[in-house]
Amino acid sequence: MTESLVIEQLTALEASLEEMAELLIQVVEDGASIGFLPPLSVEEATAYWKSVPDPSVRLYVAKVDGRIAATVQLQLCGKANGLHRAEIAKLMTHPAFRQRGIARRLMLAAEADAVQGNRSLLVLDTREGDPSNLLYASLGYELAGRIPNFARSVGGSLDATMIYFKNIG
Numbered sequence: 001m002t003e004s005l006v007i008e009q010l011t012a013l014e015a016s017l018e019e020m021a022e023l024l025i026q027v028v029e030d031g032a033s034i035g036f037l038p039p040l041s042v043e044e045a046t047a048y049w050k051s052v053p054d055p056s057v058r059l060y061v062a063k064v065d066g067r068i069a070a071t072v073q074l075q076l077c078g079k080a081n082g083l084h085r086a087e088i089a090k091l092m093t094h095p096a097f098r099q100r101g102i103a104r105r106l107m108l109a110a111e112a113d114a115v116q117g118n119r120s121l122l123v124l125d126t127r128e129g130d131p132s133n134l135l136y137a138s139l140g141y142e143l144a145g146r147i148p149n150f151a152r153s154v155g156g157s158l159d160a161t162m163i164y165f166k167n168i169g
Helices: 014-029 042-051 102-116 132-138
Strands: 005-010 057-064 067-076 085-093 121-127 142-152 158-167
Touching: 005 102, 014 042, 014 067, 014 085, 057 102, 067 102, 085 102, 102 132, 121 132, 121 142
Parallel strands: 085 121
Antiparallel strands: 005 057, 057 067, 067 085, 121 158, 142 158
């Protein structure tokens, strides 16, 4: 059976809130370093998603057979000296949908939107050693540097974050 993959920008979250909360909970339980530690409650996950909508945030979802499988945010800088840049944030793929190229497709959609919006520089950060480092490098992101002891992991250790950038304009 062939799966259908659709990438779309969400402008309203109400209809997808429960599914988005479940996605966040699953990726955090699986060890993703996206600002939360397990156990993450439905209430905390829902509150996070309710805080996301903003004119400066473009939220993309990947749906597989109508189910939200992954998401990424393009956060547009609104400062006068930063109108040329944006940040990629909260790329997350449900564990059941990994290794299918979905995150890559989301990244390409976010990059295309950034180019269309006259953004010429993208930045992002990710935990050192995570598989996402390989994805970002394969998409042409360059390592700008490493910050030690940046984020706490579930076991209490402090992990480094890797800062990447990509000139797209």
